[in-house]
Amino acid sequence: MANIKPFRAVRANKDIVSLVSSRSFDFYTNEEVDEILATNPYSFLNIIKPTFRDIDGDLTAEQRFNEVKGNYLKFKEQKIFLREEISCFYIYKKIKNGITYCGIIAATSTDDYKNDVIKKHENTIKSRKNLFKNYLKSVGFNAEPVLLTYPDNDAISQIMNVYQKTEPEYSFNSSQNNSNFLWLITNKDDIDVIKKEFQKMKSIYIADGHHRSASSFLLSQELKSLNPNHTGLEDYNFFMSYLIPESSLKISSFNRFIKDLNGLSKDEFLDKLNKTFKIKNLGQRVYTPSKKHHFSMYLDGDYYSLYLKKSTYKIENPLSDLDAQLLFDTVLKPILGIKNLKNSNKIEYKPAINLDNKLKSEVDSGKFKVSFGLFPASVNQLKTIADANLKMPPKSTYIEPKLRSALTLYEF
Structure with missing residues (x-):
């Protein structure tokens, strides 16, 4: 009540x-x-x-x-x-x-x-x-x-x-x-x-x-x-x-901007991503995720689409179904070495509103090595996570x- x-x-x-x-x-x-x-x-x-x-x-x-x-x-x-x-x-x-x-x-x-x-x-x-x-x-x-x-x-x-x-x-x-x-x-x-x-x-x-x-x-x-x-x-x-x-x-999303590849070469990084995602190099064609569990990525002058291989990731609760958490669990933590999103100096966030070009420009400037775009969370996801007494990662929603x-x- x-x-x-x-x-x-x-x-x-x-x-x-x-x-x-x-x-x-x-x-x-x-x-x-x-x-x-x-x-x-x-x-x-x-x-x-x-x-x-x-x-x-x-x-x-x-x-x-x-x-x-x-x-x-x-x-x-x-x-x-x-x-x-x-x-x-x-x-x-x-x-x-x-x-x-x-x-x-x-x-x-x-x-x-x-x-x-x-x-x-x-x-x-x-x-x-x-x-x-x-x-x-x-x-x-x-x-x-x-x-x-x-x-x-x-x-x-x-x-x-x-x-x-x-x-x-x-x-x-x-x-x-x-x-x-x-x-x-x-x-x-x-x-x-x-x-x-x-x-x-x-x-x-x-x-x-x-x-x-x-x-x-x-x-x-x-x-x-x-x-x-x-x-x-x-x-x-x-x-x-x-x-x-x-x-x-x-609800809109926040783009993620990462400062280094955690000691990996570009090819090594893509090989590790390929274990969890279906990857497509789109060259200069801007890609914005159109559904849940799809991500955009900009790396070394090219846009990529990343589609989750469902057989490689287990959804255990409403939080693990959230794209911000999924990206952390599959990429940011295990591959890029970002263990704590609250205090890491390797990652920055920017609202995705009218900022698709930022995925490219911020990386091309040399400030960041790779960037990711996420599909926005839904109101229902927000509610189910709150109902389960779970907490979203930082910068999961721009509301x-x-x-x-x-x-x-x-x-x-």
Whole structure:
């Protein structure tokens, strides 16, 4: 039973939201950040700049976090941010490259995270979880929702469709020419229907935001231990999420780029690959995998297609059926000597979106020796791996939509 609730968001007035809301700062270059900070005093980047501008490490983490909190309070004092009068669900629609994503921004239960109602498919790093937990404790808000997915639901879709026929609270284009729309769900009956439909769901799934979810859970446990009057209803028992139907989720893959052949010659490397894959040299013809267990490879000036010889590889569980795991088990570890994907300096990853040519250019540049392209994982694979309590290798999925910061903020 998934427990979500409406909340009183802190958000900008519709007249300036396009200036306030930002991409996650990881997606900006240093030059872009500098330009925004110099020209746009409303940007959310002005609030979080201590977390990425302290290049020399002159500030402690606590000092940086406290400065973020101070900047946030200034935005509230200046009425750039205002808190909603009543609790709402929020319908957020994003249109990117002709693809529409539409879901609900809500507060999601940390107990559901603890009890595995919210399913995970990635491992988390303890140090990152604790660092972000401390950040959340200092600043007191979520600015970017965790991306969760749920089974398509007619009742929820009908409510969202009705609101989308009305004038949105927000309607603006971002600097990447993405269209953004926001509607408020304030009607109690509609709110009750949405809550009850989620309560019928046995599980919902993290698509993107495993560390943010884990950090919110850790914080809820800490604040619970410090509150002798804890009831379970406090805002710290929830975190902000964007819930999107499974059919609306878009999953792409990450290409793998390898720096050396582990001491093998080209012919020795191909001979070892041939034991597990049917290999075809395609010369300069670009190949993109069209089905599961097919891979593209670029090596020494040529593209190759690799098709798994099913008799050579045993699928034992949902994880071993995943192409990212299969490539690790058959090539990266036994042939190329990459034993730990988390800390190896021999491998790099790049999203496969519009980057087919990168398989060639990155290798031709001499930076890498060989590159691999993978067929994207499916939503069903993500779910079955999470249901089996298994964890995908790093960079197994590149998931969209990518969400904006400071469209709505959740205080706790």
